[in-house]
Amino acid sequence: MKNKILALACGVALSLAGVTALIAYQAGRHVAATPAASQAAAPLSLLPFAVNPNWVLAGTPNFRAAEFFQSSDGKTRSGIFECDAAKFEWHYQFDEAIYILDGSVEIDYLGHHFHLKAGDSALFRAGTTAIWEVPTHLKKSWTIHDAGAPARSLARLMQR
Template structure:
């Protein structure tokens, strides 16, 4: 019995070390190189599903400035003009930091407002109703926790 447990524990430890080593090699060989100068990255227009737009004619613009080597995390800038009201569907976890402007949000049965300097986290698989009175400029970070993590999170709700 003790020998079986020792073999099992050793197997788990070696598997964890192998996975850690694999991720370290992937990071070193696939990560973006460090910047050696400034890069000007203008925001560009993009379209959303027209059924998401509830009022107004929002002008959506964005630019992605970072993507992790494994594609699970990315960051960027988002801008939208108001007045406009739209529904946003979150495919991944998204945290935002409001740089300029503001928004009134209805999310998961709660209503709140965000202004410059505020931050919030939205979970994958949810949606929020955004009302942008004048305009908003925000930084965003998307993170894909993976199907097992999202499945477990939904079970624990």
């Protein structure tokens, strides 16, 4: 009995040491990969980007965007997006939270229709599609998060 208790205690100690080492390793990787904190304003230029032309349903969106943050593990990113008057589909590869900075948009998403304007926020799930109708102009801040393939698959199953 004494040997079993000793073996169990050793197993627990080794497991805790392994978990501690893993946490220390991950923390070290995070610190090494994280950019330095801002010490001054950083300019951000929105650059044109293309999407699948089949996504554009009407108008000329003239999409522009820039990323200003990426987490050390690459799973979370944030940026600014801007477009002109248009109607288009948006296919979400990742979970995306948005905050409208300027302009407005009518959105059809998961069977619901809603209006977003400056000061509003919304969340879109990976594996879904929304129809966006921008009447004049839209500028938004976005944050996307990649929860991984298993989470995306589960989300798609739960939305059916």
